[in-house]
Amino acid sequence: MSHSAHIPSHRKPRRSASKLALRAGVAGGVLGTIAVAGAAGPASADPVTETIEMPTLGSLGTGTGLASAVAASAEASQQEALDQNLRSLENAAVLNASKEATKAKAEADRKAAAERAEKARLKAEQERRAAEEAAERASRSRARTQLATVATTASDDGGSSSSGGSSSDGGSGASTGEERSQAPSGSAAAIVAFARAQVGDSYVTGGTGPNSWDCSGLVQAAYRQAGIDLPRISYEQSSMGTSVSLGNLQPGDILYWGSRSGSYHVAIYVGGGKYVGAQNSSTGVVERSLDWDPPSGAVRIL
Structure with a gap:
């Protein structure tokens, strides 16, 4: 067994590369600040009150989050634009539908008025024809009655007319007989x-x-x-x-x-x-x- 087995090691633990880099960055920032202050003037000059903010550990890891935020903002802007476009289309559709409805109603009213006028015209025409037919039937009925009366009178008076005609001149009697033969x-x-x-x-x-x-x-x-x-x-x-x-x-x-x-x-x-x-x-x-x-x-x- 080695005599140094129980002697603790005096070596410091090895630090990770990320921690070393971080410490180097911080040290570099401090040294840079001192150099700026020395270059500004002698020791009796006013102390430097302006410092340079060095990146911290939190800000070094925000690159991915910033990209995500920018992407989210762009997506939100795009969505807003789409929403506005959709609302514009909807408003245009509503306005167009209103115009079409107004136009359709006006056309329906026009057709209804035309149909009413046509019905009124047809009714007036039918009434006129009915009146004309009634008057025509009445006229024909009177004509039939008159013709029948004339025919009956001519038939009943045939003998007396013939005897009366014999005292007249022969031509007149013949003419009367011819007309009498034509009477129905x-x-x-x-x-x-x-x-x-x-x-x-x-x-x-x-x-x-x-x-x-x-x-x-x-x-x-x-x-x-x-x-x-x-x-x-x-x-x-x-x-x-x-x-x-x-x-x-x-x-x-x-x-x-x-x-x-x-x-x-x-x-x-x-x-x-x-x-x-x-x-x-x-x-x-x-x-x-x-x-x-x-x-x-x-x-x-x-």
Whole structure:
């Protein structure tokens, strides 16, 4: 066993490099302060009152924290800018939505006003048409009544008129007899009265009334007043009854244009060398002379 085993070592413990560096720094700072004071003047000069602050241990370790603080501040500034931008966008969106809502409301109000005006116009138009149709029906009813009265009077007074005419000159008697033979009576009077009451109505292809007709639709409706059902088509109507010459016509006879089995137009002879028919879309239902558009032939059903 060594004799020096129990003798304590006189060597000082080895200090760490960081502590040595720290002490060197502090010593350097003190020496620097003394050197500055010596250079300022002799010993009798005023003592140096300004010292240089040396970095301390705490300030030496704040580099990382400062960088973090700067980064945090930059992030906060960026977030604030984003928040402000978001608020600006939100305000713009609210303002735009308000403008759009105002515009939509104005458009809705305009459309509602236009719809109300259109409804009012349509209602007024319907009322006007209803009044015109009522007046027209009343006029037709009066015309039918007058025609029926005239036909009945002419039929009842036929004998007396004939006897009275015999005392006159022969020409006058013949003329009176001819006019009397043209006056419709019975079923013919009803057919003629109905046809004349429709004069002025419009022409519509396929029309069967009450205010628009085509040629065969008018003839069919007129004969229905006498309780007679006719076919709907013109060539079928002209194929019924018996043929009569245009020089021997009687009120109520059906006139046709074309051939009897292939007629393309029909009308009703109303006496006095005239007929009533639904001609076309330009003229509508008219009463015309046979000379205006001479028919091809005629048939008698009554």
